[in-house]
Amino acid sequence: MHHLAGHPNVISIVDAFEDAVAVHVVMELCSGGELFDRIIQRGHYSEKKAAELARVIVGVVEQCHSLGVMHRDLKPENFLFVNHAEESPLKTIDFGLSMFFKPGEKFTDVVGSPYYVAPEVLRKNYGPECDVWSAGVIIYILLSGVPPFWDETEQGIFEQVLKGDLDFISEPWPTISEGAKDLVRRMLVRDPKQRLTAHEVLCHPWVQIEGVAPDRPLDSAVLTRLKQFSAMNKLKKMAIRVIAESLSEEEIAGLKEMFKMIDTDNSGHITLEELKIGLEKVGANLQESEIIGLMEAADIDNSGTMDYGEFIAAMLHLNKVQREDHLFAAFNYFDKDGSGYITPDELQAACEQFGLRDVHLEDIIREVDQDNDGRIDYSEFVAMMQDVDFGMKVFQ
Template sequence: MGLCLSKGKIREAKSNGYRSGGGGGAEMHYQKVKPQQREIQYTKSPVRQPNQLPERRAAAAAAGAQPAAHLPSKPVPSPKPVHRPDSILGKPYEDVKSCYTSGKELGRGQFGVTHLCTENSTGHQYACKSISKRKLVTKNDKEDIKREIQIMQHLSGQPNIVEFKGAYEDKQSVHLVMELCAGGELFDRIIAKGHYSERAAASICRAIVNVVHVCHFMGVMHRDLKPENFLLSDKKENALLKATDFGLSVFIEEGKVYRDIVGSAYYVAPEVLRRRYGKEIDIWSAGVMLYILLSGVPPFWAETEKGIFDAILKGEIDFESAPWPSISSSAKDLVRKMLTQDPKKRITPAQVLEHPWIREGGEASDKPIDSAVLSRMKQFRAMNKLKKLALKVIAENLSEEEIQGLKAMFTNMDTDNSGTITYEELKTGLARLGSKLTEAEVKQLMEAADVDGNGAIDYIEFITATMHRHKLEREEHLYKAFQYFDKDNSGFITRDELETAMKEYGMGDEATIKEIISEVDTDNDGRINYEEFCAMMRSGTQQPGKLF
């Protein structure tokens, strides 16, 4: 085929697991030896030739807009910072140095440099990846970064996914601040060890498939799962595994047949090469990783990429060479099911997690998944009623692009297709995401999300409760929400206007309205101005350690 699926996205020498877009480095090559002496061999090689696929860009979350200035009459967006027409992220330029102090270099690549950075306000350390805008030439380059940021925002909050902190843009670069993982790449441990014990491999496989399970449940297909795209939280043997690099990921469109060839050569599924695939490709890639974890070599390999592709399409898996005779039949059974040629017959993420081999030995030490939707609902529960209502108003006006993925989550939870999520459906859906909440806690979340109090969560209520706060708190959204309440465009929300809006949503009572005015009206003039409204909407969302 002649297509380079690895795209030159190879490990940085001494990069501590953070790549900044590609470039030279240590590349993995597998050399075939005698059947009973198969081993993995790693050599240095030059940078890929120009026929490679485009590099993936790094990602993180879009940071919230700056607070608006106080306005005496009609509210308008703050004049500072100024939105630039050449902005890639579609928001005002921000100086990342005003929030973070840059430290030592962690990695360098074709598109930029990753540094250790320290948050000025808290002293917490993160990784900051700075991508030169001069490298982002085409429209697709810019869209790739924006899509990856959207996906990272959507998936954030999972224990096995690198947490983003924020995205900043200035005239020269886009800066992506994310969780610092000091343990480096899983790929490096494979090189160092050759293979793991079955117990260690099962633990790692659980974490990898947990990522796939959550991604698919939340409407995302990763499309480039491989050891290089997993970082370790620290250098300990039992370090938490973190998925990163969502540059090739897409929001799943139900019914769509994907045809573009993406991924990395050793891990690509046969249906990708046939240009007709769906989300099942992620389990195939995870199966290849499991095979390597158990044996130290990939199941399909050759001296050329064409040879690798031919082997993948042929689908013959070697379970005869060492160490496979000493590997348990249960482990081999799982590998076979994950590497089934027909995607319709391939094992699903949920089935993998229920497989006897995964559940045997070491299961007790496996950390449970805490779902992003759970974390978001917990914060939503603590909001005052005006904030909930304002978010509901914003959610009703979001574009399809902004709610991708959440629609899939809602559909997955709404098992009877009624258009609403009942208490039982919410409890079941959270359990599928790995939540271990008590019934009382699920009921509390239900009450928090059920804004109109009818005993079920409708689509808009679900979007409101789970949409990432950074998206909801963009300047343009806040301005539109304020205008909704400020019916006479006076620049203030009066008691009567608040009462009208609250009653429209079945939330208006004297005590509630009095409580809202008391909470939000900081200058005690009996009205809510735009500055007070924005402060209320953004309150409680920037605390260290919080999801939002």
């Protein structure tokens, strides 16, 4: 990150302190919220604004690549606004998976997040072009409110990334400019050699300042879908963490030892690579895509690593959360007044306890609330916890 110091759209390191256990890094404060949340809050949004955001995102990619750095985990959650001002700078965060590269060098470790991962990453033969693919996915979502490649399972998402067709027919694409579609199409070319470079993206007429991106408002349905996409799975992640933290010492004794064994550098956090090696050692027969999904399922703070609590949550996710007493205890954690329902106020309090800000409660509740009474009862909560397809229904 010191390598990228000074770029206006890359978060800066303020200081670092070391004690006997860890190195504590103090980062620049970004209190303005995540990229999608800001768009939703404003309530007005145009292609021109999407092009402006694309220019910032790809500008960071170009700077990284010019310095021999690839990010490898570009996603909307990794773009934060410095403050709530209208013209607040947008900052790129979380360089935990970034790597230095040399021209022509190829990498094989599968990293990144399912919706945004490039096909060549899944094929274990990639270079910096993977960042342009991820940026293209973000731009597709900025314009339509949904990811270009999705399915009901993580494995299904990966198959779509490798083979699925780009949809420019469904709403709102008929009303999106040809320039925007041309750019996205050329960023999401599966052959990295044929894909636009970051510099070529910035030279595209749709992205340029005073370029061809129209200023008319995008369909309001785009904002609605963005809200739903942003809310996906947040309650389920919190609930799994609650169950993990309520387990008895006897129940987690084995998992505690496993965490120590996998955390080879004793940092208190497990990286994706450590998780892959550790699960292999204990004989867990998981595909790489499933391990990435495991990390995603438990990584509440989007740090790209798992702390002890998140690891226990991940193991719960792996073994399915089906014990009645665990589910009931988790439900009661949210249902503070014992009414038998999780209300918006109770959900808000839980989000604050977990440090989740700018969460759209109505979308989380709507996704789980089967009888549309504006609250979540126990049977709805259990259905969410045991439904592997939960979170994808918003696109169907």
